[in-house]
Amino acid sequence: MSSEPRPLTGRESDVLTKLLSAGGAREYLNQIPYCQVIGTWGAGSPSVDLIVGVGVSRADGVGDGIVSNGAVTDQNGSAVGEIILWVENGWLSGIEYAWYTDERPRNLPDPDRIEIL
Template identity: 45%
Template sequence: MTDHPHGRALSSREQAVLDKLLSAEFTGAHELRSQLPEVRATGNWGEESPSIDLEASTGTPAAPIKDGVIPSCGTVTDSSGELFGELLVWVSGGRLSALEFSWYGDTAPTELPDPEFVTVAVSG
């Protein structure tokens, strides 16, 4: 029996950003990608924050990865090519647990960036 998480379905932008961040190859990426079809957003990090908590079904395979930030990060630029922030995916117990958008500067974003402006890199 699959444990279906609560919350809401991901928006198309949330899904696209997670797809892009998990497109990199690293240990556990395959299992995390397999969780995407059933992952749910369970809350925002603030009233206007695009960062969200995630909950993956326990019926999907857990990734063999330490709790914390995955070794794949998305650097975000704005439409003029200026560095704007970064996207981080958090894992707990081998399951997707959060999508964080941290920004540089004084103005906090209220939505996730278009994946077109995200460059993904894997850290050691």
């Protein structure tokens, strides 16, 4: 669902930071302050499409696709989902929350519940 661009929520920003702080995706960290949400993946979905505004450089060396992902666990340590960070042409483009439970989560998970894969 497309919508008027809006700033990232604190949770969205924290999840991006967690996913990008590990491995070869660090060059995308500079884009976080310039990110806006431009749509959700359906009514009530915590998955969002992103756009990066002017004022920051495109990341080099990484094309399209998944740049980082992490397993999501519940308070007991059981796997309940996965967070996938998508990029397009060197720009952050989406946060996907794929869940393994019967009920769709309403929010992105706490970054402490994400283990980078």
